[in-house]
Amino acid sequence: xxxxxxxxxxxxxxxxxxxxxxxxxxxxxxxxxxxxxxxxxxxxxxxxxxxxxxxxxxxxxxxxxxxxxxxxxxxxxxxxxxxxxxxxxxxxxxxxxxxxxxxxxxxxxxxxxxxxxxxxxxxxxxxxxxxxxxxxxxxxxxxxxxxxxxxxxxxxxxxxxxxxxxxxxxxxxxxxxxxxxxxxxxxxxxxxxxxxxxxxxxxxxxxxxxxxxxxxxxxxxxxxxxxxxxxxx
Numbered sequence: 001x002x003x004x005x006x007x008x009x010x011x012x013x014x015x016x017x018x019x020x021x022x023x024x025x026x027x028x029x030x031x032x033x034x035x036x037x038x039x040x041x042x043x044x045x046x047x048x049x050x051x052x053x054x055x056x057x058x059x060x061x062x063x064x065x066x067x068x069x070x071x072x073x074x075x076x077x078x079x080x081x082x083x084x085x086x087x088x089x090x091x092x093x094x095x096x097x098x099x100x101x102x103x104x105x106x107x108x109x110x111x112x113x114x115x116x117x118x119x120x121x122x123x124x125x126x127x128x129x130x131x132x133x134x135x136x137x138x139x140x141x142x143x144x145x146x147x148x149x150x151x152x153x154x155x156x157x158x159x160x161x162x163x164x165x166x167x168x169x170x171x172x173x174x175x176x177x178x179x180x181x182x183x184x185x186x187x188x189x190x191x192x193x194x195x196x197x198x199x200x201x202x203x204x205x206x207x208x209x210x211x212x213x214x215x216x217x218x219x220x221x222x223x224x225x226x227x228x229x230x231x232x233x
Contacts, residue, residue: 001062002034002035002036003028003033003034003035003036003059003060003061004035004036004037004038004059004060005021005024005025005028005035005036005037005038005057005058005059005060006037006038006040006047006048006051006056006057006058006059006060007021007025007037007038007039007040007056007057008021008040008041008042008056009039009040009041009124010122010123010124010195010196011122011123011124011125012227013039014226014227015122015195015196015227015228016037016039016195016226016227017119017122017191017192017195017196018056018057018188018192019108019188019189019191019192020056020057020068020069020188021037021056021057021069021188022184022187022188022191022192022223023057023069023073023181023184023185023187023188024057024059024069024072024073025037025222025223026179026183026184026187026188026215026218026219026222026223027072027073027076027086027181027184028076029218029219029222030084030086030179030184030219031076031080031083031084031086032083032084033076033080033083035059040056041124041126041127042123042127042130042131043126043127043130048067050065051065051067052065052067053067055067057069057072059072059075061075061079064079069188070097070100073086073087073181074093086180086181086184087180087181088175088180092175092180095182096180096181096182096185099174099182099185099186100182100185102163103185103186103189106160107157107160107161107186107189108189110153110156110157110159110160111157111160111189111192111193111201113146113147113148113153113156113157114147114150114153114154114157114193114197114199114201115192115193115196115197115199116135116143116146116147117143117144117147118196118197118198118199119196119197120132120143122196150199154199154201157201158201158202158206161208164186164208165206165207165208168207168208168210168211169207172211172214173211173214174186174211179214179215179218183211183215184215187212187215187223190212190215191223191226191228194226194228194229194231195226195227195228195229196228197229198229200231200232201231202231204232209231212231213231216231
């Protein structure tokens with residue numbers, strides 16, 4: 001029986017934009033597990049109530065349900081140990097946990113400033129009031145004020161990626177010679193942007209650009225085929 005993943009969607013069912021859901025989808029593909037995705041919106045909290053969550057991703061595996069992308073990754077390696085591992089060992093898992101915290105605080109925040117207005121425009125109408133109210137309360141300002149100067153926001157995002165560039169000059173993936181969950185953590189942020197915004201985040205000579213291309217082509221181009229914008233136009 002295929003696993004089921006509740007997956008955040010925009011106005012169109014096919015526009016799946018959660019960075020955390022993208023981490024999980026790439027992890028499931030990495031493990032070679034069959035899964036189906038269920039489109040979900042911010043205001044559909046009741047659909048997740050049986051799984052004791054109010055946010056996605058939520059993975060349903062038979063009688064088991066797991067929420068939170070990090071918890072799901074740990075679950076997949078524990079329950080499916082004979083399939084390709086997301087973490088090569090305890091040390092790699094600990095370092096990836098650190099990378100996860102860094103990405104959320106140092107990458108997601110400046111990236112959201114770059115894409116927030118495009119993202120808002122592509123939300124389902126039922127979600128727009130909720131998103132504006134909840135995010136403006138969190139930010140302490142309007143979405144428009146939070147976005148600020150788009151050039152400044154883009155520069156801050158590109159600068160935030162400086163720590164990963166030397167790694168990607170020396171290795172094809174953040175995890176080394178092959179992809180691991182650290183790659184899917186950062187790649188989820190890029191899919192968040194690509195699905196919702198036409199903003200060109202990277203220049204072609206950036207080592208992160210080449211790394212993103214490799215991730216887009218993994219698993220028969222699963223991420224590349226997702227509804228979104230070209231990364232270079």
